Structure formats: C-alpha cells, structure tokens
Amino acid sequence: MALSVVDLYARVLPRTNCGECGFPTCMAFASMVVSKKLPLKGCPHLSAEAVSRYQPELDAQHAAGKWTQRDLSADALAWARERAASMNLADLPARIGGELTEVDGRPILVLPYFQGVIHIGREGIRTADGGELGRWEQVFILNHMAQGGSRRPTGRWKSLQEIPNTVSKIKSMHAHVEEPLRERFAGHKGELAAAARSIGGVDVTAETESVDLAFHFQPLPRVPVMLLFWDGDGGSGFGAEVKLSFDETITEHLDIESIMFLSEHLANLLLNR
Template identity: 50%
Template sequence: MGLSPIDVYRDILPKTNCGDCGEKSCLAFAAKVVSENVSLSKCPHVLRENIAHYQKILDNQHKDGLYAKRDPAKDAVEWAEQRAALTDIKDLPYRIGGEIVEVDGKQALKLPYFGTHVYITNDGIYSNEIELDHWERVFLYNHIAQGGKSNPIGKFVPFHELPNTISKIKSLERHIKRPLEEYFTGKIELLRQRGISLGAKDVSREFSSCDLALLFYPLPKVPVLILFWDEETEEEHMPAQINLLFDETIIEHLDIESILFLLEKLANLLMDAK
C-alpha cells in the first residue's frame, strides 16, 4: 500500500491551510503531491526529516503509477482499442468501407476520412496526411467496433429523429448549428467552396427549396447532408439557417456521441478552425 492523499494530509502536512505552497488547502496540496508528483518540499512547513523519508516512497509509487493522475483521453483510447481489437481487418471493407492494402508487409484498411485517408492495422490507426489526436482515434475505433454492414439507403433524417438524442439537441444547436449559421451568413459561396474542398458534392438541384445543398462523405458509409438557407433581408428579416441531415442507417455505424463528434469536426473544418 502506498501513501494516499489522505495519508499525506493526515501524517505529513501541518493542516494549517496557510496557502504558502500556492494551493488553497493542505488537502489540495496533498492531492497534487500524490497524483502529480509535486515535491513535498514545496510546502515550507514540512519537517526536513519527513521530506527525506516520505519523498522516496512517493517517488517510487508514482513510478509504479499508484494514484497517478490519469489522462482521460488516453484511457478512452485504450478502452476503444480493446473494444475494436476483436475485429478482423479483412471484414472492414464490407462493414465500414475502404479497401485492404499492404503496408510494410502487413494488411491495412485504407479508409477515406474527411477527404483524406487513415490506415487501420492490427497495431493501431495512423495517417500520413493528418495528425490524429486521442479523441479522433477513439471516434475511429468506435466506428470500427460498431460499424454495421448496411449501406446508406438515401433516406435522410434530422438529428432529433434519431433515437436517444433528446438530451443532445441543445448541444448540437449551440455548439454546431448556430456557429455555422452565424459564420456563413451572407457567405454562401464560401460554404460551397469549403464544402467542395472537403470532398462534398453540390446537390442543390435535388433540393431546390434551399439555397445550397452539400452532400458529404466524411466516412464511406456515413453521408451527411447540409442544407443552407442564407439570410433574407428584403421583406421580413430571416436569419440564415442550416439543417443537418443523416442517412437513417447512421445509427448502425456511430453512436450518438460519435455523431456529435463527427459534426463538430465537420463544422470546424468548414469554418477553417482547428
């Protein structure tokens, strides 16, 4: 058993909450000492002999990872990796699209992704074209684990018609739809250009009620349709409006959190934000 924050607080620190270490309380300092390996000596009131004795114990337990602060993104990648580990690479083109290629003598799935490609092997996911952060890997692993075999059927539905989305609708409105509407007000041509540069097809002819319709394939079996009405200023002022629509089969390929992740990434790419 190592030293927990409570042990450090109870047995080593003076419990005066003086703030000289920069923390609001001795307990907050104890938590940092244990989980982030902050040196005990940062508290000027700990007895020297106690520092000498306890710091060694704390250093060793930190090396062993005991009570160490965990990185939620890394934990999520590990969890998602395990979830996807049972997948046979050979099945993936049938389930999620892409093609099997050989990379360094190993089989890999080359998967189109937001106008670029990622490679999926038994050792992980990588790309030569873009940098993939932890959350992006989690998203892709979830897609690999969940991806059903259905192809899109061409029936597009709004987010709120997908199951179990009620609690996420406000978040979609606030963080994705509204920023897009504000950003592209009066900039329909910019939206068209950015969409096309991300591989979208202009399908406005098929959706004549809106000013612009763009069909994206961020993943081979996950189409997203964006319908855009620019603001009207002539008679009554009507602000710009965006509708985001999904093929009904999307729920076979992504869970709701992953759909939001995908939309947020698409919105950021369109607005040219990182």
C-alpha cells in the first residue's frame, strides 16, 4: 500500500519534531521523503525494522511516480478534516467558544477570528461573507477544533521558551516572526501601534512593566496573544526587540505547529498593514 505524507507522519514517524533529520518538523521530513525521495533512514529515531518495512513501499511508489511533488497543504487539510470529522458542532462552543446558529437550515458555528468571524459547518470553513479560507488556515482551525480544551485563559503569560517541547521552534519563531517585526518596526513604534490597532490589538502598554509597547490580541476566543516591543535606542534600531507571549493554557488549545502558524499569521498581518 502506498504511503502519503500524512500516512508517514501519522503512522510511521515519531512526531516529536526534534529536528535531528535536518528538517524543523516530522511533517516537513515526511514531505521530503514522499515527494523528493529522501531515504527514510534520515530520521535517526526510526528502528531498523521500521525502515526495512516501509522503505520498499516508498521505493515502489517513487518508481510509479506516485505522490512525488504532491501539494503538502492538500494532504495536511485531508488529515485535519479526518481528525475533525467525528466532532459534534454542538459540543464546540463549550470548548472553543463561538455560538451555534443555523444558516439555510444547517447548523453553523460562528467563531470570532481576529477582528471578524468565521462560519464552521459540515461543508467547510468560510469567512462571514462566504469566502473560502486558505488551506493552511483551515488546517489551523480544524486542529484547534480537534484539540481545543474547555479551559479559559488564566491571564498568566509565557514565552515560547517556557512552553514544554518547543525547543525546535525557538529558531523559527525568531527568524519568521520576531526578527521581521523587529526589522520593520525598530524606530517606528507609532507605526507598530497603528498596525496593531488596525487588526484589533488592544494597547495594554500602561499596564505592562518595562516595555515600550504591549498589545493584546484575541485571534480566537480561548487563545489570546501578547506582543511586546522594546525600541532599543529608538533611532538606529540597535537593541530593539519583539516578543510574543501566550497564555499558559495555550497548549490545551493548539499544538506547537498551530502556535507557529498563528504567530506567523499575526506577524504577516502586522507587516502587511
């Protein structure tokens, strides 16, 4: 039987995202094995039995040209949909927030998402005006639906470093979120504040110690994010710094991949204002 990226990720790889294969996540490694014919033994944590069992299957599908260059987002969305398929929409408001309603006789969960709302139904996830969310954004929401616990935010903030099992993501957070924001907004505190307000951020600088700016975002009802900014010398950008903080309950609502997606999405929204 052929192995898709999701099969390999869900059934074969350890899913610890340790990065020792040279890729930041097990999903990224799985994608390279399936689409670029990378040998399975590149993951040092697989047993010899697992390699000798699955490598011949991979060799056969590579020879048949199956799934090479496949779009990873399509696979990830199929897997996330499968994961969320057994959920009852009526159970979701108690866990992840939002409100259950009916549109054209069909049950829909209306879920606040950044400044707007999204509509979640059996047919898929759409924006309030009927537009379709991007594939990765749908994967993110489906994973939140599958994982989301019912605990509400406590107001105790943690940096990514303080959240367990995030070591492999610290560099990505710096490279893809904190550094681009620092480069863009060092010396431009007012522009960062304007960008943050324009996407629904609430200025909490006055209640936050030792920062030049602090903004509270509420991308999802159970998932707040805090952006902290120090402007260094304010002119050359020397010493400027940006950090994201998360409520201590975040891992009950999002897995680490989803935390990274959310952080990069927030950074992109700010950078593209």
